[in-house]
Amino acid sequence: MNAVFKALADPTRRKVLELLRQGPMTAGELSDRFPVSRPTMSAHFTILREAGLVATHKDGKSVVYRLQLSVLxxxxxxxxxLFGIGGTAPAPREGSST
Amino acid sequence: MNAVFKALADPTRRKVLELLRQGPMTAGELSDRFPVSRPTMSAHFTILREAGLVATHKDGKSVVYRLQLSVLxxxxxxxxxLFGIGGTAPAPREGSST
DNA sequence: ATGATATTTAGCTAAATGTCTAAATGAGTC
DNA sequence: GACTCATTTAGACATTTAGCTAAATATCAT
Known part of the structure; x- marks a missing residue:
């Protein structure tokens, strides 16, 4: 939980998650949307991955990132x-098991 | 919004908000619940206040902190x-607003 | 005015963070 | 094997952060 909030503390990382909401993207595609270097983006990806907010798989030369919506x-x-916020109607979200 | 997420990134500050959920508390009462010095707690309070997550008023010698639930x-x-999480049922909230 | 109590400000250190460039690794292609 | 493209690792640097102690400020009581 702490790792998730730490990850969410940076606006670049929050934006990455938003982009990923529309579907998986490669590291390069994501990087192209931000005004920072690829190594910097790679570091952000690592933090998101360690928080469990994204998952990756390789596809040829590329690494594809995908949002782990359930973790968020x-x-x-x-x-x-904990604060009585929003908890009343838990959204029946995209296909999880149950 | 960025200030709020920055504020939430620290576990001490999240815990302060949780304690405040049960009602207003003085700086000293809050500090007594944490294993760090009062000046350190004061710095955390400042960050929470600047994010708008808490508000203060003086009561005699003490400074009383109160949760701003609506901001959180x-x-x-x-x-x-942004992610289709939880948002369908807008807060049917209790008392204190503004 | 003095003294006691509550909180914040000042000044510091150590560690973490975000950024960069340059180099290394992995995966296809010729 | 050598080349190229995609991504990550390494190393450096500046800034921010969380923590401390000591001192300043504010309020109340005597």
Whole structure:
């Protein structure tokens, strides 16, 4: 949980998550959307990955990043619930098991 | 919004907000719950106040901190809504606003 | 005015963070 | 194998952060 909030503290990383919401993207595609170097973006990706907010797989030469929505959801909802925020109607989100 | 997420990145500060959920407390009462010095706590309070997450008033010798639930709520819900998380049921909230 | 209590400000250190360039690694292609 | 493209690692640097102690400020009581 701490790692998630640490990861969310940086605007670049929050933006990465937003972009990924529309579907998986390669490291390069993501990097092209930001005014910082690729190594810098790579460091941000590492932090997001270690927080569990994104997952990766290789596709040929590229590394594809994909949003782990359930992790973001868990963190936001469970923290919010400590304050009675939003917890009443848990969204029946995209295909998880159950 | 960035200030709110920055403020939430530290576990001490998140815990302060949780304690404040049960009602207003003085700086000293809050500090007594944490294993760090009062000046350090004071710095955390400043960050929370600048993010708008807490408000203060003086009461005699003491400074009373109170949670600004609506600010936390706005940040969490509006960020969550970018991802379709939880946002469908808008806060049916209790008392204190503004 | 003095003294006691509560909190913040000042000044410092050590560690973490975000950024860069240059070099290394991995994966296809010729 | 050698080349090229995509990404990450290494190393350096500046800034920010969280923590401390000591001192300043503010309020109340005597």
């Amino acid at each position: 959801e868990d963190a936001l909802l469970s923290f919010g619930q | 709520e706005d940040a969490l819900l509006s960020f969550g809504q």
